[in-house]
Amino acid sequence: MKKFFADVAVIGGGGAGLRAAIAAKEKVPSLKVLLLSKKPLGVGGTTAIACSDRMAFHATLPYTLPEKDNWRHHAMDIYRIGGEVSDYNLAEILARESADALEYLLNLNVPFVKTKDGKVDQFLTDGSIYPRACYVGPETAVEIHKALLRKFKALNIDLRENAMLYDFIVKDDRVIAAKFVDVETNEPFCVFAKAFVLATGGAGRLFKRNVFPSEMTGDGYAAALRAGAELVNLEFMQIGVCHPHILFASSGSMFRSLPRIVDEKGEEFIPRYLSEEDRRHLTELQFKKGAHWPVSYESPTRVIDLAVYAHLEKGHRVFFDFMKNPSYLSLESVPEEILKWSEKVDSKLFSLPTPYERLLKINPRVVEWLKERHIDLSKEPLEVQNALQHFQGGVKIDERARTSLKGLYAAGECAGGQHGANRPGGNSLLDTQVFGKIAGENAALEAMNKQIADVPIEQEKFFGEVPASEARRIVVDLISKHGFLVRFDEGLKLALGQLEKLQEQGVAQDEKGLSFLLETRNMLTLARAILSAELIRNESRGPHLKFEAFDPPTMNFVQRREDWNRYIVLRLVDGQIRHEIREPVRPKE
Numbered sequence: 001m002k003k004f005f006a007d008v009a010v011i012g013g014g015g016a017g018l019r020a021a022i023a024a025k026e027k028v029p030s031l032k033v034l035l036l037s038k039k040p041l042g043v044g045g046t047t048a049i050a051c052s053d054r055m056a057f058h059a060t061l062p063y064t065l066p067e068k069d070n071w072r073h074h075a076m077d078i079y080r081i082g083g084e085v086s087d088y089n090l091a092e093i094l095a096r097e098s099a100d101a102l103e104y105l106l107n108l109n110v111p112f113v114k115t116k117d118g119k120v121d122q123f124l125t126d127g128s129i130y131p132r133a134c135y136v137g138p139e140t141a142v143e144i145h146k147a148l149l150r151k152f153k154a155l156n157i158d159l160r161e162n163a164m165l166y167d168f169i170v171k172d173d174r175v176i177a178a179k180f181v182d183v184e185t186n187e188p189f190c191v192f193a194k195a196f197v198l199a200t201g202g203a204g205r206l207f208k209r210n211v212f213p214s215e216m217t218g219d220g221y222a223a224a225l226r227a228g229a230e231l232v233n234l235e236f237m238q239i240g241v242c243h244p245h246i247l248f249a250s251s252g253s254m255f256r257s258l259p260r261i262v263d264e265k266g267e268e269f270i271p272r273y274l275s276e277e278d279r280r281h282l283t284e285l286q287f288k289k290g291a292h293w294p295v296s297y298e299s300p301t302r303v304i305d306l307a308v309y310a311h312l313e314k315g316h317r318v319f320f321d322f323m324k325n326p327s328y329l330s331l332e333s334v335p336e337e338i339l340k341w342s343e344k345v346d347s348k349l350f351s352l353p354t355p356y357e358r359l360l361k362i363n364p365r366v367v368e369w370l371k372e373r374h375i376d377l378s379k380e381p382l383e384v385q386n387a388l389q390h391f392q393g394g395v396k397i398d399e400r401a402r403t404s405l406k407g408l409y410a411a412g413e414c415a416g417g418q419h420g421a422n423r424p425g426g427n428s429l430l431d432t433q434v435f436g437k438i439a440g441e442n443a444a445l446e447a448m449n450k451q452i453a454d455v456p457i458e459q460e461k462f463f464g465e466v467p468a469s470e471a472r473r474i475v476v477d478l479i480s481k482h483g484f485l486v487r488f489d490e491g492l493k494l495a496l497g498q499l500e501k502l503q504e505q506g507v508a509q510d511e512k513g514l515s516f517l518l519e520t521r522n523m524l525t526l527a528r529a530i531l532s533a534e535l536i537r538n539e540s541r542g543p544h545l546k547f548e549a550f551d552p553p554t555m556n557f558v559q560r561r562e563d564w565n566r567y568i569v570l571r572l573v574d575g576q577i578r579h580e581i582r583e584p585v586r587p588k589e
Helices: 015-027 070-081 088-096 098-107 140-154 219-227 276-280 282-289 302-313 336-342 355-362 364-372 427-447 468-482 489-505 514-536
Strands: 002-011 033-037 056-058 133-135 158-161 163-171 174-182 188-198 237-242 260-263 318-321 382-391 394-396 408-410 547-551 554-557 567-573 576-582
Touching: 002 015, 002 427, 015 033, 015 140, 015 188, 015 427, 033 163, 033 188, 056 098, 056 140, 056 427, 070 088, 070 098, 088 098, 088 427, 098 427, 140 427, 163 188, 163 219, 163 514, 174 514, 188 219, 188 427, 219 394, 219 408, 219 514, 219 567, 237 302, 260 302, 276 282, 282 302, 282 336, 302 318, 302 382, 355 364, 394 408, 408 427, 468 489, 468 514, 489 514, 514 567, 514 576
Parallel strands: 002 033, 002 188, 033 158, 188 408
Antiparallel strands: 056 133, 163 174, 174 188, 237 382, 260 318, 318 382, 547 554, 567 576
16 A cells, blocks of 8 residues: 655645645644645535525624624524533634634635625624624635635645545554545555544535535544544534535525425425414514524424425425415514514515515525526526535544544534534534634644654455445435434434444445445444434434424424433444543533
């Protein structure tokens, strides 16, 4: 197996990986920093292609309300919205460092929208008390990635593309090397470094319905698990209503403009899945879904997500129709608080004849953006589905972005502990920049005082009975059916049992080659961990919805419990998933 050497190796080419590589190089310019990316930079990675109606970067700026101790309010929002199952000290770091993170991006010429007086414009998003969401438009993440990529290239940092991580080499509890396979040539190779930063993003491709790029198969999570690292909060994955093909989160203004939600026959099906009480408040629920976009147990708007899910499960397709008003919408059905909100946009907003005209008032940029992609909302409906959008948990980190293994740091979506069950909208982009910088800088400082530990490496042989293509189908089918939006203990136990059997049988290489085999192996490892966490948490919280019965309008949840204000930490020990339930770091009184 070929060997390569670096002082700092950053694994992942998205927002967190680029920020980490830049930070390491800026901190100690003499170091050899190597970034390894599974796809060519700008082609893969969630940051490079993620879009929503108005994508947010959550930040507390000097003028963000309330001006006294405003970052503390931000930190408490992260912890509170996270359901008190995240580490408050990490929330404080995110909030306190957010202004500097935004300033760095402004200096890289990210075109954040500004007000007439030159301040960065901010709006209220997902559960926050004060407006902190900064934005460019639908492509905020894309613009951030472009700016970071320009900076990365200017620093002449070493790059290896088409490199898929599949394992770490650990000696004396320290990561000393990482194993990769070139996804183009199927050639394995090994990278030795003094410190590693893991920034491989989420694992949406485990699920049939997702808005992740095709390469996001959980490689970082799985490699870290097999190396002995701790993972946390894997049961919490944000699921929202999204377009099925263009990786577009249909959030915020898309709901606030109150389109008809219909199926392929044009039927407004939502009311049939709701209780009589929810039907009476459907206008309010649909509007508030815009500010409570990912499904959450704590929000009454969860019934809309679950109605969409139930209809899809019956074989229907679902669309937002902006050409006609919903049958249940009348000016009298719009609550006073929503009418007051509308005055900031247009006092006659809800008197407009179509949702399309309302959307033009609320967010004209998203209408234009969709037209550029040949979707004209004035003439055709927008298809949507429930889709997995973000992993809240990951490889557990501390204040310095260190994992439980020496020499291994983590940042971005693959890291865990900084977010709980949910998060303020825009906090994931913030996370990539704050902990990306922290991970890169600390990895560089550690590399200054360490030596590379070179050891002989032999190429493994992988044996199994089940062809990789069949094994992957089994994994995706099981976790999509039992571990997605609607979860039952019986289903989780069934799925886990079948995955354990698959693990015992082993996965065999087939005509799709070595990289496909190793990817599938990673997916199997991670699926076992996710389903284990979902089974262990015996309550509903955030996007973790556990049921005693689900036949809408009957939706009998396993209720949230205060004694579950703790998080589940997982490790892989002798091939078995082991867990420990711990107290998170709490706010000081």
